[in-house]
Amino acid sequence: MKQKLSKLYSWIDERVELQDLVQFMGKKYVPIHSHSVWYYFGGVSLFLFIIQVITGIMLLLYYKGSEELAFESIQFIISKVQFGWLIRSIHSWAANLFVLAAMIHMFSVYFEKAYKKPREITWLTGMLMFFMALGFGFSGYLLPWNELAFFATKVGTDIAGVVPVIGEPILMFLRAGEDVTGATLSRFFGFHVAVFPGIFTVLLGIHLVLVQRQGMSEPEGFDPNVKEKTMPFFPNFLLRDLLLWLIVLNILAILAVFFPWELGKKADAFAPAPAGIKPEWYFMFMFQTLKFIPAKVLFIDGEILGILAFGFAGALWMFVPFWDRKSAQGEKNKLVNYLGIFAVIYIIILTTLGWFL
């Protein structure tokens, strides 16, 4: 058996020069320190993304992306297809955990200042993937074509339409018309299963190659030459990664069985919007902020102001490697920390308020 495997290995090695890669990976190490735990969240995000791809493809075998059939096809998946309920439930739960893991990953990179030179491109691709994850969430939410999704999409696209000058064309583009209709569903479906995955895969490729190339970022004052303070990436860290993935898989299974994702009622464009309509939790802090801003601030429309503020904050966040010159030079930059802490607290408080108000 062992002989056969090594024969296969050398067959491949002759053709793709695996030896180089194995040697390269053998040299890679992961720093051990009090914040090492955060290194795992990139891997967890990757694992959840892989789950999304697999379950998404499985759902695609039965899902029908049209106004007349979308709801019914999901009803069919969860009631008639073998384990369809499980796949659908895992896809929905994993989507939420994916956003959560990506968020934790992003904040840990931010606070560790792991974005600084030479990792600017890694950070940028990561941020783009994070925005795309939100796009995945927003587009996927509409696909069951149920009441909540329908009205949430209406509200969500409405907000986009408020932006001056470009808002109206964006709204028309997102909805494929003036209203949320079957055309919007087809459009979101296309984005969710083709456009986004395509772009995301390219970004993920760059991101992962860069991570392998540059190795793990080390915290301030870390001495990589002390052997006790590092751990080989392969197999030590990778196996630990796998262990965590299994635990996440367990959590996912428990969530999917005990809290199966509800389907609700089919969307009806002529029905009044259901009471207490709320966006997904990861949009909640923005939604709640827009609700809190008064209708008019001086002479500017409150909603426009909110959206512009979020746009500005997002850009500031995304380009942090370029304005945080201090960290790049190895100095401490407290401003970055304060901004990060403010963002975390703000998101937690506003999300909680949105949930309970």
Next chain:
Amino acid sequence: MKKKLLIILTSVAAMFFLTGVVFADDQCVVCHQGLGDKPSSLYKKDIHFAKGISCADCHGGNKNKDEMEAAMDVSAGFKGVPKGDEISKTCATCHSDAEKMKSFGSSLPTNQMEHLQTSVHGKLSLSGKEHIAQCVTCHSVHDIVSVKNPASPVYPLNATKTCSKCHSDASFMRTYNPSLPVDQLEKYQTSLHGTLNAKGDPKAAECASCHGSHNIRSAKDAKSSVYAANLPATCSNCHSNAEYMKEYNIPSDQFDKYARSVHGKALLEKHDIAAPACNDCHGNHGAMPPGVESISKVCGTCHALNADLFSASPHKKAFDERQLPECETCHSNHEIVNATNQLLGVTSEAVCSKCHSEQENQKGFIVAKAMRSAIDSLEMNEAHAAALVDEAEQKGMEVSDAKFKLREAHQARLQSRTAIHSFSEEKFREVVGKGLNVASLVATEGQDAIDEFYFRRWGLGVATLIITIVCIALWLTIKRIEQRQSINKSKSK
């Protein structure tokens, strides 16, 4: 000339005085009687004349002047013949004034004018200014007498004729309400009310008894006394009055019974105006109790399938021979309650056992017993299936499909209730069988969903256990590898 007139008038006045007429001083009457015109001769019969009301009270002018110019002087308030709405307004000057009416010793209500204005007759006529009907249209003019006086055109025995003057005139009715039939009088004459009326019974219902007199509204108007939901109460005004109905020898509990019936509950409690009121079975203008032969036709207008099945069943002949009214024999007439399964079968409360027993008419006894047990088992199976589906739903399983199918079982049960009227076990079983099949299918789906619920939990348990074992194994492997690595490292040192 003046002198001549004066002589005539004084002699006429003297004549009246001699004959003891009270109104010797009412110059209007004095002169107009002398002229022999129609109004003044009619007015002698008028109730207003008897009450001492002068021509001038309606027409204006001075009744004390014998000179024509002075008596009919416009400056003295002479109006001449009132036209259009002025007529009704003239009547209303007294009839809407409670004090004045009391002074004449009248106890008539004083809201007739108001009622007239809100009625269909109070709508504007062609001229666009006046009501379609004025007081005098029905009450006549100058010879107005009390409604209790048989000479009155609105006396119960004359009312139908008075109303039909317009309502039987197709060309007139076309002007105001073209959709209203003009054969009400003809129909009425065929009704029991109409025949009694023709025989001179003033107690029998005539137009005003149901439609009201001054406040007549369209039957589509929810405030109308003949609006579907108000009609039973209107009929019961007379028919629930035991004292009033005494001489006709018919019961007076129909309204109470009707109110308890499925029809009455639907109409009176749920306000479903599609539910039958009295007139839907008895007719309205041609009101008559349906005869033995026609009862199934009356019920069959709505319950068509049941009536058809019954007519084709062996019961038809048997009922006819025994002069039994078809539907009524089992369901009664006014108090038709919801037909439950208890009605069917051979128990003491079942209607079948009225004619069928183990000894007599045994064939029906056997069929009734079999039908009852079949419908009972359908009901039981349906309830069982519904309970399973409910339980599965409670557990959060997706059972909308099964729930939808359950409606088919329910539908079959409803159909089986109709199928009873074929009184054929074979036809009945066909329908019940369909329901039983669906119910068993739904029950299986419900049970499957419940089983699936437990399977998911057990499956999760097993999967979690396996993953956990793999986790532990992986952890041990990591530890072993790291142990080996540290040994290797210390060796290399």
